[in-house]
Amino acid sequence: MIALWILLFVVSLTVAIVASQPAISYARALAASLGAPPFVVGAVLVSIGTDLPEIANSIAAHLLGEGDINVGDSVGSALTQSTFVLGLLPVVVAVILTQRRQVGLVGAFTLVGLALTAWFVSDGFLDRREGAVLVLTWLVLTLLLVRLLPGGAPEQPPLVRYRGWPTQVVIIMGTLAVVGVSALLAVFSIHQIAETAGVPQFLIAFFGASFGTSAPELVVDTVALLRGAPAIALGDVLGSSFVDATLSIGIGPLVAPAAVTASSSIIATLYAMAAIGVVTLLLLVRRRHDRISGPILIGLYIAAYPIVIGGY
Numbered sequence: 550m551i552a553l554w555i556l557l558f559v560v561s562l563t564v565a566i567v568a569s570q571p572a573i574s575y576a577r578a579l580a581a582s583l584g585a586p587p588f589v590v591g592a593v594l595v596s597i598g599t600d601l602p603e604i605a606n607s608i609a610a611h612l613l614g615e616g617d618i619n620v621g622d623s624v625g626s627a628l629t630q631s632t633f634v635l636g637l638l639p640v641v642v643a644v645i646l647t648q649r650r651q652v653g654l655v656g657a658f659t660l661v662g663l664a665l666t667a668w669f670v671s672d673g674f675l676d677r678r679e680g681a682v683l684v685l686t687w688l689v690l691t692l693l694l695v696r697l698l699p700g701g702a703p704e705q706p707p708l709v710r711y712r713g714w715p716t717q718v719v720i721i722m723g724t725l726a727v728v729g730v731s732a733l734l735a736v737f738s739i740h741q742i743a744e745t746a747g748v749p750q751f752l753i754a755f756f757g758a759s760f761g762t763s764a765p766e767l768v769v770d771t772v773a774l775l776r777g778a779p780a781i782a783l784g785d786v787l788g789s790s791f792v793d794a795t796l797s798i799g800i801g802p803l804v805a806p807a808a809v810t811a812s813s814s815i816i817a818t819l820y821a822m823a824a825i826g827v828v829t830l831l832l833l834v835r836r837r838h839d840r841i842s843g844p845i846l847i848g849l850y851i852a853a854y855p856i857v858i859g860g861y
Contacts, residue, residue, distance in 0.1 A: 551745045558738035562761045565602045565731035568724045570765075575720050578709045588651055589698055591773075591784020592791070593691055599765040599785055600626075600792045606735065606762060607801035616675050616807030617751040618758065620798060620814045624666065625759025627659065627793035628821040628853060631828050633760075634767050635786045636846030638838065641774045645783060645838040654697060655787040656829030658690045662794030663822045670814040675802035683799025687792065735761075751813045755857060763789075783838075790825065817857045824849040 597604075603626050610618035638645060665686060669679040735758070742753060766789050770782035801807070827849060831842055 551742060554738045554741040554745065558735050558742065559761075561731045561734035561738060562602065562758075562764075564727065565605065565735065566761075566765050566768075568727040568731065570768075571720060571724050574709050578712070586698070587778060587780035588648075588784040589695060591781040591786075592651075592655055592698075592788030593695060593784075595769065595781060595785045596788030596792050597796075599769050600762075600789050600797055602731075602735075602762040602765065603759075603793055603797040604800055605731070606758065607797050608804050609735075611675075611801035611805040611807045614805070614807050615750060616802070616809035617749070617814070618754045619801040619807070620666070620670060620675070620809050621751040621754030621817070622758040622762060623793045623797040624663070624814070624818050624821050625755035626763050626797070627663065627790040628817075628824055629759050629763040629850060630766050630786050630793070631659070631790045631825045632846045632850035634763055634770065635828065635838070636843045636850065637767065638770060638774060638782060638786070639840045639843040641771050642779060643839060645774075645779045647783065647832045647836055647838055649833050649836065651698060651784070652787065652829060652832045654694055655784075655791055656825060656832075658694065659787075659791040659794045659825055660822055660829075661690065662686060662791065662798070663818050663825070666794065666798050667815055667818040667822070670809050670811055670818065673811040674806065674808050675798075676806040677803055680799040680801065680803030680806075683795050684803055687795035687799065690791075690795070749810070749813070751810055751817075752858065755817055756854070794821075813857070817853075820853055820856050824853070 603623055606622050607619040610616065610622070662683065665679075665683060669675055669683070742748070766786055770786050773779070773782040773785070828846055831845065832838060835842060
């Protein structure tokens with residue numbers, strides 16, 4: 550029976566990831582037509598697209614009363630993207646230059662979101678007020694990010710079949726609906742797998758679901774690097790962690806409050822904060838990301854396993 554639930558989870562997650570791609574492409578096309586600089590497109594817009602599985606997963610988890618799945622997946626994704634996914638990018642392009650203001654702002658904002666999360670989960674419950682604070686934090690800091698980051702040459706718009714903005718909006722909304730339904734099925738599968746195998750839902754979400762929902766970032770950022778758009782790739786992978794730490798975690802309890810396991814949530818969130826802080830400092834000091842910093846980031850991800858599992 551567990552094999553069937555695992556199959557449903559894999560299929561549902563795959564559908565969500567595939568459905569995210571046209572939404573991302575058409576969103577990028579709209580942004581490029583407005584002349585937004587590449588890093589901002591990656592950090593603000595593409596990151597929302599690649600985080601659609603986590604956002605939909607958060608809502609679905611809370612509708613089913615499974616707060617641990619939301620926190621585990623969102624915090625786990627923030628960690629996975631800032632360490633494992635970012636650590637793999639120098640395999641595609643040997644050197645990615647970084648700008649201190651970009652890295653510093655996004656990194657600091659991500660830590661703010663995770664700090665709020667650690668505070669909110671400490672009582673074992675995420676309510677609508679706390680969800681609203683996290684979503685509002687994402688909105689305010691995103692606007693601040695756009696205002697404070699320097700401009701630059703706009704991104705070349707991706708090739709899309711339909712160019713009229715009304716049609717593009719319909720396509721984006723339609724694919725988002727598919728992502729949402731698929732995420733609901735994926736969350737239900739995680740619940741069934743955890744019950745059948747006797748494994749805590751938080752651990753499955755933190756190490757399993759987060760790895761799967763981070764696949765869009767890895768795919769999109771790899772393609773961006775291959776197409777000569779490192780600013781979009783860097784903006785997306787850093788911006789996605791920020792979205793996970795704020796909007797993704799907050800939108801679930803905003804829809805439906807739910808209980809969480811305080812001890813494991815706090816340990817995982819604090820470790821994610823420490824790891825992301827190290828990544829931010831490393832990129833700030835070196836002003837580049839390459840095959841020296843890559844293994845360090847991957848090592849930070851691997852170190853999470855004994856710490857989070859041991860603290861459960």
